[in-house]
Amino acid sequence: MHPTDPWAAERSRFEDVRRLIVDRLERLEPLAGEERDLVVDLRKQFWDDVTLNFGSYDEALETAANVTQQARLVSERERAHRALVRQIAGLKRLREAPYFGFVAFREEGGSPAAEHSVYIGSSTLLGDDGETLFVTDWRAPIASLYYDHQPGEEAAYESPDGLVRGEMTRKLQFLTERGNWVGAFDSGVTIGDALLGRMLATNSDARMKTIVSTIQKEQNAAIRNDDKRLLVVHGPAGSGKTSAALQRVAYLLYKHRDTLKSEQMLLFSPNPMFMSYVDTVLPELGEEPIGQTTFLQYLEHRFGREFEVEQPFDALEALLGETDEEAAARTERTVRAKSDPALLVELDDFVKRLAAETIPFRGIRLNGKTLVSRDAVRAVFASTDERLKLPDRLFAAKKLLLRKLSECEVAERDADWVTAELETVDADLLRLAYKEVRKRQRGRDAVFNENTLEERILRELIAKERFETLRRRVKRLRFIDMPELYVAFLRSRRSSDDLVWSGATERTAESLKSKRMPYDDAALYLHLRDALEGGRERRDVRHVLIDEAQDYSPLQLEYIKRLFPVARMTIVGDFRQAIFPFAAALHENDAMLRLYGEADTAFVPFSRCYRSTREIVGFAKRLLADGGSDIVPFDRPGERPVLVRADDQDAVYAAVAKDVRRLQEEGYGTIAVVAKTAADGAAAFERLQPLVDELALVTRETSRFPKGPCVVPSYLAKGVEFDAVLIADASERAYGKERERKLFYTACTRAMHRLRLYAAGPLSPFLRQVEPDAYVVEEAEIIGNESSATAAPESASVSYREET
């Protein structure tokens, strides 16, 4: 250590804390081993250590008490072991980076006791005395100061006892690498966020990172906003919405640690690949992962084998491939009509008005024979108490029908089909029948004719098996023709766009007949089913997060809200990336406000983009219809995006392949060639694969993003990022129509450091609207020729001053 090192004191403290962590780990790790062995032994000896005695009532009671006590002992030890393992994991995280920030804060009032020096890290670290606080958890109230204020400013933080005001006298950021001291920045001296600048300049590794050390003020506001039932975060591509949402999960789990568990939180993700992209973040923050699903997966789970749910990507691909403009406009209008949450209310009314005469019942049939006719089912329903609510009436009808089925079952045992099946019974059934014969004969004096008894039992078993299926169907209300009822609702409805509505209704009817559930009908249909069945609500879920919310229709959001009636909600999204035709939720703020009402909704807008360089953000926002004037890049300079012009598609592929290789040589790891659709992606892959080593094709079936170069359809790249993005076709052909604008913007904003676009033929009109100085144009033929670069990349010098 140099004697004039301005950081000598800080560095020495840092080393002391690190030593404390390492020493503690050395002490605890063997203990955890011992504790584990103890638990294993206790489990093994469980029955040796209790005396089993059931001789008398008292002895049996004593035995039971004994067993309970022993079980309690084991579970206490297990809990202790788990706590130790957790503590060790926390210490290991701290060993990697003991703390990253420091604030000195003088509370208003000015007494020396009100001076706080707080070192902030990923979790709390107490000294061996159990009192000295070496590191404060980033989620503690006072740590908020670090994210919200600069030294010299009036500062305040929200404590459980109210707002604490005062002055922040110093703020430091620490840079570490694998637990070792690298340097520090004094926020009073450094301009901007030095740590953030460094973080953003690093390469992506196909996994989302935690941002705990560099959370920005607006993000902190979203992370800690816990007053309202619903929090809506809206911000441009790369503004850290997903990152903030995940930090928020960790924050809420910390704040409500006594009442909220990770399994009570659920994240709706855009696609399965995205799920694997984010699932390392919470464990890195020391929290258990929360439940994740996509809305499509949820729908598929609910419909089971009853319907095949249409994939939203198919609807999107169909629209993207549509050349008939009128048909495309019709589709968009239909989808929009089906996304209106008022439909749910109308459906509720429709259900309330249902009566025995208007419900389309179905008879119950077995082997082509009617067991209970449709009229008989209707009569059963009509016999239930009219004053009951519909789900309760249906429940009562269900019970009556099940009773009827039991009667039919007895009669069917002698039916011809049972006699026929007797000839082919399998070994399992025979064994079952044999056991049953033995059971029934036991204790009887007179021995029945075994053969007769066995046949009787076999008949019972055969009929039972078949009736089990019928019972299951009755339990699931299959005695109502649900598709017909649903279509009846659609038909009953007047719409301002009648022609479009009735055309759509008939298409839905056709689809349902062939067991296909249109994506934009699915939530409404489930709502009908829920209204009839009752009790579908998930009260176990306490917090629901929806990422990429612009991809949901307002109706779907409302449906999700109703599904989780006690949950709070976090919704994050960006309407400028609304690529699905049914999206429209976010720019209609009304849709958000309507969910829980204005008084129970907080909006936090984000405006700064962190993912991409200043040049890429500057370029991408100009693709937007409104010019994205509110979008502010974080000041990280890089090269300007490059447009490569080529004579034909062959030349494009040759240039793309060459550029991928060159980018690899420059050290970029995750490189994505973004194609518009899956078919475009497959075509590009076929041409590029022979030219690029280890190129991967990402499809809907891909479960994890590859770490190397890949070809990916635009909509599967949603939510994720790559070091370099190559837009395989930026011509008018690919992105020419207004409805393709957002897709184009979304694709370009996946790039962190480098963006290249290729076009043979007329340029996309969105590109034509960008000022020429926002990007560089190159000719495909001269790619690779060092002297050919037509524009010199901007200087890569950093705009913040660092003091290390």
Ligand SMILES: Nc1ncnc2c1ncn2[C@@H]1O[C@H](COP(=O)(O)OP(=O)(O)OP(=O)(O)O)[C@@H](O)[C@H]1O
């Ligand atoms: N405060 C921060 N500190 C460090 N990195 C950050 C911060 N905020 C965002 N980032 C980084 O910016 C990138 C974009 O973040 P994220 O994916 O959360 O944005 P998003 O708003 O969800 O983007 P999109 O709308 O495109 O899905 C990520 O690499 C993330 O790590």
